[in-house]
Amino acid sequence: MADLLTERAKFFCVAAPAVTFTISISGSVTHKGAKVLTTAAKLSGNGICPILTALAQGTPQPCKFQQTPWINFALTQTADSKNLLTANSFCNCLVGSVVKVQSANAQNFRQI
Numbered sequence: 709m710a711d712l713l714t715e716r717a718k719f720f721c722v723a724a725p726a727v728t729f730t731i732s733i734s735g736s737v738t739h740k741g742a743k744v745l746t747t748a749a750k751l752s753g754n755g756i757c758p759i760l761t762a763l764a765q766g767t768p769q770p771c772k773f774q775q776t777p778w779i780n781f782a783l784t785q786t787a788d789s790k791n792l793l794t795a796n797s798f799c800n801c802l803v804g805s806v807v808k809v810q811s812a813n814a815q816n817f818r819q820i
Contacts, residue, residue, distance in 0.1 A: 712782065713745040713793040713809065723805035727755035727771050737787040746790035747778045751799070751807060759803050774802040 715736050719729040735748030753773035760769035778799050781791040798808045 711795045712739065712742075712785070713795065713797065715743050715745065716811075717745060717793075717809055718811040719751055719807050720810040721753065721755075721757075721771070721801065721805050721807055724755060724758050724771075727753050727757065729753050729773070729807060735790065737790070739785075739787045739792065744787070745793040746787060747781050747793065748790050749778070749793060751775055753801075753807075757803060759805060772803065773807075775807070776800040776802065 715731065715734055717731075721727040721729070729751045731745070731749055732752040733748065733750035735746045735750065736743045737746055738744075751773065753771035755771050756768045757771045760772065761767065763769075776799050778791075778793060778797050780796045780798060781793050783791065785792045795809055798806055800806055
């Protein structure tokens, strides 16, 4: 099983690694004594989107992140009826990129 993400996890855009993401809705729950993220977590982006900039013929465009549902979450571990996010979880941006875990700050529960 992959490590579960905590609220301190950081995310990045594959198309623009400088675009940073914060958790706007945490979707966190306490699981075995640690705050971990669920599929209810929502991200918001900050920075310049190269895909939108290209569409605007080179005029810098801010990130207008629109998140799709999470992919690669824990299938067998849930809390509050939500699946838990793992270090392998990611989501797509409707603009055409992928947002992945940059810094997991994860918890491995196999030892607990």
